[in-house]
Every structure is written in C-alpha cells, then in structure tokens.
Amino acid sequence: MTPKRGRWEGVGKALGTLSHWHVPTDDSAPEHGRSWSENAWLRVFPMWDAFFAAFLALTLTTVSLAPNSVHTDKMRAIALLCAIGVWYCLFGRSxxxxxxxxxxxxxxxxxxxxxxxxxxxASLDASSILFVLGPQLFLSVRLRLAITMILLLDLTAMAVLVVEGEPWQTIAVYGIFALMTAFYALAFGLWLDRIAEENAVRERLIDQLESSRAEVARLSHEAGVSAERERLAGEIHDTLAQGFTSIVTLVQAAQSEMDSERDTELARRHLGLAVRTARENLDEARALVGALTPAPLANSSLVEAIRRLVERVGHDLGIAAECVVSGEPTRLGTDVEVMLLRATQEALNNVRKHARASAVAVSVEFTEEAVLLRVADDGVGFDPESKPTGFGLPGLRGRTEQVGGAFAVSSAPGEGTVVKVAVPI
Structure with missing residues (x-):
C-alpha cells in the first residue's frame, strides 16, 4: 500500500521530521476487453451513419428537383440511390x-x-453521393485498394456516360467533378489511414503500459511476500529458535543432574527455567500468529488492546506499567490499527527480553492530523547507531512506512529507550 501525499505538523512535532507521499492515479486506461482504437470507432460510428444519411437525402433531393430530366430517369436514379442506402445498411456499416x-x-x-x-x-446529379462514398472506401478497405476503387468508380461512371451518348460538355463537367472528388477522397483517405496508424501505435503503447504495470504489480507482490517472509524468519530466529535452544539445554542439564543425583534442587531450578522459557515461547508463537490474524482487535478497540498489552507486561515482569490515552480516540483503518498494535507489541517485547526495566510507560495521543504512539522504559538502553542484531526494530520501521507513518527510536546505554510512531489520519 502506498500512502497519499500529506502534510501533518503533529507528526513533525512529535518526531522532528516531515514526510511527503504521493500516489499517481491513471484514469486513461482502456475499457476492459476493448482496445483503444475499437472504442474510438464505436464512439464515432453514429456520426458516419448520420453523415451518410444526410448526403443520401441531399442527393435524392437534388435528383428529384433537377430540371430538364426525364421522369423515368429520375425514378431510376432515385431507386439506384436507395439501393445504395440499403447496401450500406447490409454491408457498409460492418x-x-x-x-x-x-x-x-x-x-x-x-x-x-x-x-x-x-x-x-440516369441522372448526373446522382454523382453528389460520391462525396460520402469516397471516404467510405478508405474506411472499408486498405489504402491502395481504396485508391484503385475510387478511380474505377469514376471511370465506370464516365464510361457509362460515353456509352449513353452524353454530350462531351456533360462528360467534361463530370470529369472535372470526378477529379475533384478523387483528390478529396484521396486526401481524406490518407488522413484516415494516418489516424488508423497512430491509433495502432497508441494501442500497442497502451498494451505495453498495461503489461509493464502488471509486471510491476507482480514484482511488488513478490517483494512484499519476500519481505514478510524475511521478517517472520527473523522473528522466529530471534525468539522461538533461541527459546527452543535454551529449553533443550536446560532440560539436558536437568537430566544430567537427576541421573547423577548430585543436585536435585538445581535440576528443579533448571526445569523451572525451561518451563518459563517454554511459556515465553508460547507467547511469542501467539504473537507471530497474531501478526497474521490480529485477534486482539477482533472484539475490542485499539486502545483497549494496547491497555491489555501494557497490563500483561506489568503483571508478567512485576514492574510498573502505565498506559495513558489523550485526545478523542478515532476509528482508524484496519491496516493502521494492526500496525500500531504490532508496534506496541514489538516495543514491549523488547522490554521483556532486553531492557531489564523497572517501569514502562505507553502513551497514545489522538490529534487532528495523526495518531502518536510512545513507548518508554527506564532499562539498560542501547546504542541506536550500532548495527541491529535482530529484525524487530527494522521490521517495525518498514511496517510504519507502509502505512505512511514515521518511526523514531531514541536510546543510550544506561538511559532507557523511547520508541515513537506517528501515523497520519
């Protein structure tokens, strides 16, 4: 998940940092199942129907109103023009x-x-229909074939006029008209062919873009899976694996002492330590399972879940544990609540395992801009500049950044540790 750009001064005040994020959006993708060029044709298709119908009606009107024409020739020309209209409906539209x-x-x-x-x-005025037939040829067949068809169309009509014995003036007028329409159709056809070529290039680019986006999504998913696998492996190594090693060592020591009957009390103490370590491992296992299925949030709020964690640490370690909530608690997204819960668990687990603290304090502050989490203890502390030996804090930093938050830790040997997390609302 990539967070949106935002400025939240509350986080900056809490951590001394400002963070900015942005998610680009793209609404230019083609409709599912259709290419860009096909959608373009579907959008302009009604315009071609209207264009053809208008020129056909205009040509029919011109023929019917033409002076000095025989009535039967007019009727024959009108019938043939109507036949062209029917032919367009049958094959032209497809x-x-x-x-x-x-x-x-x-x-x-x-x-x-x-x-x-x-x-x-039948009527020379019927040639007006050529203004719409010419472009249709270039829309229906390939460029070279369309040019050939245009020339044949003009030559066929001129041949008919010659056979019919029309005067040379009429043939010359039609020749000029045919030449003009041929140039018009040729220019229009070249323009359409260029548009079709650009559409094809654009379609290929869009396909490549979609393929690239799918590849990026796949790689991002694999990277996320790998990161989560690495995080779980690190947590298991630092908790369960070490715990089981300790249990085996303690049980073996107890068996050796009981077999030799040298020190039964020491064997009991080793067994007690093994039981304690097993219980801690059980807690760790439950925490790992909870990282996949956040049960503490199933039937309670985030604040209630954090309070229970703090009370449990205080009870188990026998130390002073305090949880303070300020501001008006706000319902957050599931991913944000899970991250804050895991951050609290990780910080408190470090108190359990490393801090040797006598007190721990957790504060949750809800502001208008962000939710601020702070976990502080008075334990032995550590050097934040030193290379981390586990996966806890680096993993916590990565989780925080995934939801658009900021993470900081301050500590020094002998001065305790403070973990701070801020997530924008």
Whole structure:
C-alpha cells in the first residue's frame, strides 16, 4: 500500500521530521476487453451513419428537383440511390472501420460500383453521393485498394456516360467533378489511414503500459511476500529458535543432574527455567500468529488492546506499567490499527527480553492530523547507531512506512529507550 501525499505538523512535532507521499492515479486506461482504437470507432460510428444519411437525402433531393430530366430517369436514379442506402445498411456499416472480415468491405465496394454507374447514367446529379462514398472506401478497405476503387468508380461512371451518348460538355463537367472528388477522397483517405496508424501505435503503447504495470504489480507482490517472509524468519530466529535452544539445554542439564543425583534442587531450578522459557515461547508463537490474524482487535478497540498489552507486561515482569490515552480516540483503518498494535507489541517485547526495566510507560495521543504512539522504559538502553542484531526494530520501521507513518527510536546505554510512531489520519 502506498500512502497519499500529506502534510501533518503533529507528526513533525512529535518526531522532528516531515514526510511527503504521493500516489499517481491513471484514469486513461482502456475499457476492459476493448482496445483503444475499437472504442474510438464505436464512439464515432453514429456520426458516419448520420453523415451518410444526410448526403443520401441531399442527393435524392437534388435528383428529384433537377430540371430538364426525364421522369423515368429520375425514378431510376432515385431507386439506384436507395439501393445504395440499403447496401450500406447490409454491408457498409460492418465494413466501416474494418471491424468485420476483409471480404465484407470488398463486397460493399463492388456493390457500390455496380449501383453507382447506372445511377449517374440516369441522372448526373446522382454523382453528389460520391462525396460520402469516397471516404467510405478508405474506411472499408486498405489504402491502395481504396485508391484503385475510387478511380474505377469514376471511370465506370464516365464510361457509362460515353456509352449513353452524353454530350462531351456533360462528360467534361463530370470529369472535372470526378477529379475533384478523387483528390478529396484521396486526401481524406490518407488522413484516415494516418489516424488508423497512430491509433495502432497508441494501442500497442497502451498494451505495453498495461503489461509493464502488471509486471510491476507482480514484482511488488513478490517483494512484499519476500519481505514478510524475511521478517517472520527473523522473528522466529530471534525468539522461538533461541527459546527452543535454551529449553533443550536446560532440560539436558536437568537430566544430567537427576541421573547423577548430585543436585536435585538445581535440576528443579533448571526445569523451572525451561518451563518459563517454554511459556515465553508460547507467547511469542501467539504473537507471530497474531501478526497474521490480529485477534486482539477482533472484539475490542485499539486502545483497549494496547491497555491489555501494557497490563500483561506489568503483571508478567512485576514492574510498573502505565498506559495513558489523550485526545478523542478515532476509528482508524484496519491496516493502521494492526500496525500500531504490532508496534506496541514489538516495543514491549523488547522490554521483556532486553531492557531489564523497572517501569514502562505507553502513551497514545489522538490529534487532528495523526495518531502518536510512545513507548518508554527506564532499562539498560542501547546504542541506536550500532548495527541491529535482530529484525524487530527494522521490521517495525518498514511496517510504519507502509502505512505512511514515521518511526523514531531514541536510546543510550544506561538511559532507557523511547520508541515513537506517528501515523497520519
């Protein structure tokens, strides 16, 4: 878990440090199961339907209102234009954006060629539909094929006009019109092809980004698992393994003394120490299990769980133990409460094992910015600059940083130890 950026002066006052964190967010990922380019086509697809319908209606109106035209030719041109509209609904919509199989676009283009030539022969005004058919060719088939189809479409219509015996003026006018539409369609098609290429590049980049993010997530998970495994291994080595070694040594010494019947009282003392060490190991085992399943927080608040820990240490060690809570207790996230509980357990376990203290004091302060935890004892202390021999304090520092908190420890030989943890709210 990566904490968010924040400024919390309460933590700075408590530890003398300021910390900043930031979590980048990314809302630009594509929808699940669809590529970026496919989503782009789906967004603009209704616009192509409207574009085609508008030009078809405009062309039909132009043909129907054309002067000096035979009524039957108008009707034939209108029927062929309507047939192009039906053909678009059957095959054109599936071919735009090259979403369907390649043969769909070819079938659509061939059908358009078959219908367009006779429509222009019936009424030259029907050629207006070419303004929308030209771009569709580039949306339906590949660039080179689309250019070829555009030229064939124009040449087919001009050939029909020649066969029909149209005057050369009409053929020349149509030739100029066909040349203009060909250049327009070519420019439009090149632009669309460039956009398609950029979309493909963007899609590959997005795929690579998603793959990289998945790889980073996998590596982060593996690193977290490895860190937790290392922490547990260190705690087991420093607690359970050493405890079991002590138990074995004490029991062997007691057996040797009882076999020789030299000192029964000393054997009993060794057995008593072994029992005491076994109980401590049992406590350690329960603490390790609790690190995975925080039972103290299951049916009580964080403050109540910390109070019980402090009372237990005072009772077990026979020392003065005090827990002070200030401020208004606030319900925190589970990960934060577990971390604070583990921090208290780790600090008190150090008091048990190393401090040889006569008193320990735990304070929990709730402020508007943070929760401040302080565990102080009057034990033998240690040198914080020395290399740590266990995994307790380094592991506690790592846990604190995982939830966006700050950790500090102050100590000196013969002057006790103070552990401070601050977590932003």
């Amino acid at each position: 071919s735009i954006g090259r979403k369907g199989p390649p043969w769909v676009g070819i079938v659509y283009v061939v059908g358009v060629m078959v219908l367009y030539g006779p429509a222009v022969a």
